[in-house]
Amino acid sequence: MAINSGTSQGTLDRLRGSITVTDNSDLNVTSDYLGVGGITVAPSGNVTDFINTMTGRVTSPVPYIPVEVTINMLRTQTLAAAWYDQALSNSLLGAVTITPDVTTFPNITLKNCGITSLPSQSYAGTDPSFDIVISGYMIVNAQLWAAA
Numbered sequence: 001m002a003i004n005s006g007t008s009q010g011t012l013d014r015l016r017g018s019i020t021v022t023d024n025s026d027l028n029v030t031s032d033y034l035g036v037g038g039i040t041v042a043p044s045g046n047v048t049d050f051i052n053t054m055t056g057r058v059t060s061p062v063p064y065i066p067v068e069v070t071i072n073m074l075r076t077q078t079l080a081a082a083w084y085d086q087a088l089s090n091s092l093l094g095a096v097t098i099t100p101d102v103t104t105f106p107n108i109t110l111k112n113c114g115i116t117s118l119p120s121q122s123y124a125g126t127d128p129s130f131d132i133v134i135s136g137y138m139i140v141n142a143q144l145w146a147a148a
Contacts, residue, residue, distance in 0.1 A: 037072030075130035110136035
């Protein structure tokens with residue numbers, strides 16, 4: 001197989017990644033509120049389960065998977081305090097949309113989200129990080145829903 005040295009490798013856009021909270025636009029996070037950690041999306045679990053039988057395996061596509069999102073905000077800005085206040089008053093967020101740092105990937109919509117944990121914080125004047133963690137779930141195997 002020949003290698004095509006002319007294949008574009010693409011570009012990452014550090015200003016594109018963002019979080020949109022559908023029911024509370026005051027919590028929307030754009031790149032100017034993020035530290036160098038940006039946004040980390042961590043799906044967990046299988047999109048297809050395999051069930052062993054005596055002579056093979058049965059496939060069972062799952063309809064959704066849990067997703068954990070870490071948002072590396074800056075506590076030097078008021079948006080981090082707004083997220084902190086949200087956790088103290090009502091940690092439930094509803095739907096959240098994540099815009100990735102590339103145009104080649106689609107936005108990710110998470111359902112039934114909530115703030116999972118608040119970060120530890122250092123008040124030594126050397127670290128502005130405020131890593132909020134939220135959890136929700138994303139639909140996978142969308143054709144299952146159409147057939148139901």
